[in-house]
Amino acid sequence: MFRHKNEVMAEKEHSSDGGQGFGQSPFAGLSSEGLPNPPENTPSELNQPPKKKKSRGRVDIMREKAGRGGKTVTVVRNFVGIGLPEKESLAKAMQKACGTGGTVKEGRIEIQGDKREEVARILTEAGFRPVFAGG
Numbered sequence: 001m002f003r004h005k006n007e008v009m010a011e012k013e014h015s016s017d018g019g020q021g022f023g024q025s026p027f028a029g030l031s032s033e034g035l036p037n038p039p040e041n042t043p044s045e046l047n048q049p050p051k052k053k054k055s056r057g058r059v060d061i062m063r064e065k066a067g068r069g070g071k072t073v074t075v076v077r078n079f080v081g082i083g084l085p086e087k088e089s090l091a092k093a094m095q096k097a098c099g100t101g102g103t104v105k106e107g108r109i110e111i112q113g114d115k116r117e118e119v120a121r122i123l124t125e126a127g128f129r130p131v132f133a134g135g
Helices: 005-013 084-098 116-125
Strands: 058-064 073-077 102-105 108-112 129-132
Touching: 058 116, 073 116, 084 102, 084 108, 084 116, 116 129
Parallel strands: 058 129
Antiparallel strands: 058 073, 073 108, 102 108
């Protein structure tokens, strides 16, 4: 006997083969046994804003071309309270991030090319407040 296509479709839609209905949760059989306890935060800890790093001061980021044979250089100056070793490590991080060369001269960091945005990001991560100065 042949059945009409619509009859077969209706039978599939209303089957009672024990499949999960919409009211059953697939996670009902799961338990949290054996899992670590969640961290206990007091309500006062949850409402506190994240602690800000102390600003290490303002530094100026400038783009210079004069006296360099037409080449552009990003110069960072006005560091207060840091020594030469830290400036050299910052310069090294900037060179690596920018993919260019650079140096520390006369208390300022010079990075080849116009890399002000990348330099500002690195200085912000180090706790400084970079300011774009000059042209």
